[in-house]
Amino acid sequence: MNTKNKKVLELLMKEYPDAECELNHKTPFQLLVATILSAQTTDKKVNEVTKDLFKKYPTVDEFLLLTKEELEQRIKQIGLYRNKTKNILLMCRQLKEKFNGEVPNTMEELMSLAGVGRKTANVVLSNAFGVPSIAVDTHVFRVSNRIGLANAKNVLDTEKQLQKAIDKELWSLAHHLLIFHGRRCCYARNPNCSECIIKEHCNYYKQITK
Numbered sequence: 149m150n151t152k153n154k155k156v157l158e159l160l161m162k163e164y165p166d167a168e169c170e171l172n173h174k175t176p177f178q179l180l181v182a183t184i185l186s187a188q189t190t191d192k193k194v195n196e197v198t199k200d201l202f203k204k205y206p207t208v209d210e211f212l213l214l215t216k217e218e219l220e221q222r223i224k225q226i227g228l229y230r231n232k233t234k235n236i237l238l239m240c241r242q243l244k245e246k247f248n249g250e251v252p253n254t255m256e257e258l259m260s261l262a263g264v265g266r267k268t269a270n271v272v273l274s275n276a277f278g279v280p281s282i283a284v285d286t287h288v289f290r291v292s293n294r295i296g297l298a299n300a301k302n303v304l305d306t307e308k309q310l311q312k313a314i315d316k317e318l319w320s321l322a323h324h325l326l327i328f329h330g331r332r333c334c335y336a337r338n339p340n341c342s343e344c345i346i347k348e349h350c351n352y353y354k355q356i357t358k
């Protein structure tokens with residue numbers, strides 16, 4: 149890992165010592181559901197919805213007792229709830245039929261499930277199974293490309309470049325740090341560069357101040 153990338157991560161670790169997954173969950177299954185729900189919605193909103201949902205329906209078996217209408221009703225505050233309901237119920241059936249009711253722990257198997265793309269699979273691999281991975285969501289994409297940890301036009305290239313730029317044992321932590329920084333400082337519109345603890349190392353900041 150080069151000196152700049154090391155310094156950036158050190159500063160972010162110092163700033164966000166508690167950086168971790170902000171989706172509340174107790175099991176890999178709950179994390180999988182919460183991550184599917186989180187697309188284009190805040191983690192806060194997802195946590196509000198899953199608080200009661202996971203209390204009443206903690207496992208895949210209980211989820212399979214839910215009708216489409218019941219699940220829609222329970223998650224309707226969340227964007228794209230109809231589509232998410234369809235995917236979650238299908239995903240639960242697939243878990244039972246193909247994986248004996250257990251959440252699988254490989255990228256390929258996870259991505260074979262309804263509603264699970266590469267980002268969701270990476271989140272589950274990293275947070276539920278401790279597999280080093282860098283899920284590139286909108287924050288990781290924006291922040292890492294602004295800083296210059298990556299220089300890519302799409303999420304897959306960003307993920308590949310970050311894997312090269314960052315030591316493997318730090319991949320999962322780097323993912324959380326970049327999300328924390330994106331939510332708390334490096335906003336999509338009007339990033340708070342003047343207050344940013346890594347501005348000296350940021351390509352975007354260099355450009356706007358030259």
Ligand code: SF4
Nearest residue numbers: 334339341344350353
């Ligand atoms: S200096 Fe600005 S653009 Fe760069 S990481 Fe900080 S907030 Fe984001």
